[in-house]
Amino acid sequence: MDVSSKIDLAQFLSQDIVELWNEWQIRSLMLLSLLLQILLTIFGERRKYTSGRLLGTFLWVAYLSADWVATFSLGILARSEADSANPKLIPVFWAPILLVHLGGPGTIPVYSMDQASKLLIGRLLQLVTRVGVACYVLFRLWNNNVITSVFIPIFVSGIIKYGERISVLTRLHVYNNVSPRPCAEVHRIKIKDILPCYKNTRSNVIYLHEAHILYKTFQILSKNFDLVRSDQKFTYDLVSKKEAEEAFHLTEVELGLKYDRFYSKVTRISRSRVILRSTTFLSSISALVSFSIMTKSNGVYSKNDKIISYVLLSGVVCLETYSIIMQLFSDWTMIWLTSTSERAGGIPRGINCLSLLLTFWRKRKRWWSGSMGQHNLISAQSNKPVNKLLKKYFPWIIGNIDSRKKVGKDLKELIFKQVKDKRSRYDPDSSDFTFLKNLLKERGREALQSKDCIGKFGWSVDGVEFIHSLLTWHIATHVCYLYDSDQKNGFHKKRKSVILNSTLLSDYMLYLLVNCPTMLAREPSETRYDDTRIHLRRLLFWNTHKEVKLNISLEELNALSFQEAEVKAFFKELLQSPSTVLKEIEEQGKGEMSALLDGCMLAVSLQSLERRDGWSNDEKWEMISHVWVDMVMYAASHCGWKQHTHALARGGELLTHVCLLMAHLGLSKQCRPAISEQLADRSTRLAGILESEKPSSLGPSFMSKDTTNGTKTNLDSIRSSCYLQIYKRSLSPFTIS
Template identity: 55%
Template structure:
């Protein structure tokens, strides 16, 4: 097999990988899948472009004895159009629409040159014509996908049927309504009270699980617009996809007929040609399947513009809606990182941490439980209900700045920088958990305990692996000083040498004689800004609530869980929309769902009525 044949098959392989794995980034956090998709995405265009140039050069060489099928050139143009499941790997790719137009003109010109050179001597040159048209359409769709298309109002009319399928339709359509509001928010335009009232009413009438499902679908819409070609569906999309699919099928049929009667190509070239044509047909069929199984298809089929009776349409959509119910639109998990899982400052690990964040580096991942969603939803709704945005004394900036709800926490970390307060609370939560585990009657599986621990580890995971989402300056400094301090206390030279058991044993020694141990910890601080002393002091203060104030253990852990939800909400509002959007391509983050939930309830700097907008402007001066 010659070099060109290998390049053609490699290009087909890369397109197949992108087609079947390109959209799994929205819910997959594994390193290897993301690496394979990244490698395929970075290589696909280069291989197709190089192959097209190699093919053009081979036609200018009169000494070339082999007749190469002319439709290979437009097939490469088809590959450059890419699959439906991925158009951009990162947000930066969405800024390249003008360059893509130039590439389309250039590559189409090269493909046209190859066809011109083979026009008189290739007996199956007419196979290339439908493939060429299909390639132009696919490449044009890719360029168009890099733009943010205008959104049509599909209406807010509810389906009257009470079936489970009707419920799925209503859920997708309501998520679409929320997405329209979010698009306005993502452009940093202040949404007036009427818009916020509509989204607030829609969200506040739901249960926690249903609300998070709506936000999950909504973020799926955003992912599709940013990273794939599956966006709004219209008759234009249906016609273009039909043309490309029929073109591939007709080219395959015509080629098989001609080669059966008279085959002028070598055996290898004929076999490669069949593989390329069959691959084009299968990729087109996969593209149509992806489109029909998307949430956008549900919107289009049940829109007010579609003809037919609503109940009849829902009955026909039942198989599609059953797939919608099972579809996973994000990882539904959150990274976990313990202070005891400290990383060293070695360059290799720093690079791996920056570019390969996920299961490879995080201590573990845990599912986002329904109990945690209930806790978050309840607390966000409580924050929303404590203030009336229509009153003149309403200040959403002060509301969003809240980081605690109980005096013990306010006293310990009031006025402390967010990164330091996060580390202090993480240490305190860990020490309280170790202390309570000494009691045989302590239930580790209580919702408040599990939520506290998972949120504590999740926030530290964000600090270490996703610092941009916490909008922190020099995020690693305070963390590095704390882990270095802990290493000295354990008499270890290497930061990443201690184990969880060693650290837990050290904290366990703190409990019988806290005053002596705290003094030792402070002396070892050596003037650095470690969070260990304040974290241990906060832990002792929390533990004393049960004896000093008569709190039950459950009440204490409920308070701790509420504090962590407050910190989660505070962090969610600090993170910019760009960072939230980038996180969608890595499996998604719980922080993004919380930010969107708060935004729809008006708890955002961008969701201010006129009186609050004036306050925001005054404070910005």
């Protein structure tokens, strides 16, 4: 074959490829858009109870791709020919189908809270432009009544679904921009009047309504409002009487309601929502039926376009049916059904049937991941280094650094017991608010003081930054764990749970520091973790090169990986020859913000409790576990509500559940004590002072004379009276009923 023949063949093939692409461009994009909607619908719900970088990255890519594909396809349709005499005419009702896709699935209308403020105005403008494009296509084929009967129902459904998406963005935008305000009368929810009396029903119905009531208080707390005393006392009585597993389950359902409210279109049942959902469902069915009738009597479209149209319309019907099923089996529907049955006369049989349904549904429903991330500073040194490009652009590949562990029953009991113990030290009636703030600032002091160790270990929790204290106790905990796990007798069954919970909480707090730093109270020491990690790696490197002290750059140090046996040997040597190793650590860590030296010193001191002070191993680990629970409570109470809400989209965090338990028990900055008598009597004292000040004592300069009738008016007295009335009105919201 000569050169000219090859050129002609290449031109012929390229021309065929261009024609094939022009013919199937919009068709392939429409099918791709439907596929993305199906994937987002299925996997969007799973992020509520699944924590993982792979799922999060997949959803993020699919979320962005879905909008881009639908917008690009809508632009192609706007430029396509609209001649009804053309046998290869592209169905114009594909445009409103894309509008339905742009409305987003009900399970993930918004990806994260950070996008709400940025996307709200854009979504409103996009709604106008995209509806305009769809109307433009409809206007060009307005005379075709058959096509209009398919176009209009899908167009109405698309506007409704897009409007629902904007509604979700509006809720998040308002939540992100709410300003702290004091408690007012209008925000009192009067819990005692809301909770129905289900005396003859099963507990599955009761716990659902209890969680709903706690959700209402969470709505107040998350907006920086204060709980009034009656509501605070009610939530305390409700949660404190529960077992640990039941209390955590209440917070699970409560946060599940919060997730539905912010990150999905599934929300409480109302008449308007039922009407809108019925309209979209009937519209999609009507469009499918109309198209099937049209294809039997009219052969305008090609066979491929008919098949694709059936697939697209059937996809709209299936997605709408799935969203209705999700709404019917949601917590909101169950709450509405049980409330309606009770108000209708309390039919025991009907409620018991719902209770049986709840029992079946409860066993299979998940509200959060039920796990916590783990990151260990010591074991991470033996991980293989990751390529910089992979680490930057594909962070989900780093799976050997962070892992996840289940939040077990023993850990829940440990946390719940210590939260109640801390609450028992605070009496809202007698303790002032300053005492509560100091109580929330504790991060292990009480645990050390109860063991008479505050003088020996107080330096690690008092007068030191929280991040430094966290790293210090993390290193000490795992050095003690390495030493105790290497003993011949191993761990006894009685203390195995305590030791495991201590290490789990230690790794979890470091996981939050590395992966979710905004959830922890940040201090000026932003690089303290990196300094500690580099300090440890440098010591491990020089420990393996004792003969020659080599200088190594930071990049080369980060690229190294150490054997697990080498890391363990370094810390075992620390406990065997503490003076030598500690001096070496001090020499190599001068001028750095590293917590390695403090952590190693604390580990040596903890291990000396058994040799010098006669402590048992159980007592030591019990104190360590109490310190870690205290640190978790400190971090939970100092994390902002916005950060807690943002974490719901990642499968939820244990820290959020602890924060809610503390808030419901009264351990929250928003749960203020009763107004003191001094504040309550302020208006009375002010009135007494104003009454004692006679107008004559103010002098003639404060008097004005009316030259017309000769009467005198005390302007200051009038002003004072007005100010007093305004001041009394300003105090009225703070009165406690």
